[in-house]
Amino acid sequence: xxxxxxxxxxxxxxxxxxxxxxxxxxxxxxxxxxxxxxxxxxxxxxxxxxxxxxxxxxxxxxxxxxxxxxxxxxxxxxxxxxxxxxxxxxxxxxxxxxxx
Numbered sequence: 001x002x003x004x005x006x007x008x009x010x011x012x013x014x015x016x017x018x019x020x021x022x023x024x025x026x027x028x029x030x031x032x033x034x035x036x037x038x039x040x041x042x043x044x045x046x047x048x049x050x051x052x053x054x055x056x057x058x059x060x061x062x063x064x065x066x067x068x069x070x071x072x073x074x075x076x077x078x079x080x081x082x083x084x085x086x087x088x089x090x091x092x093x094x095x096x097x098x099x100x
Contacts, residue, residue, distance in 0.1 A: 083089040
């Protein structure tokens, strides 16, 4: 084997290795372009979202107990309840009837 033949094999192997390295780098950059998609190698946002929701519910239950607190009653309901309690609603209704 001559020196030229050995050199040709050596150059050919290096060219193949460089081409393979560039191809691998191209595939890596393709996967890193969109890490939040639906491919097998992408970040699983659905699992992260469910884990965050579970942790939030655990923190909520540790503070408020298993059931959320009831919503506060509207201001108008409180006003009507207080008027009923004090008997003022009847008096207002009688005054309105007397005017009419």
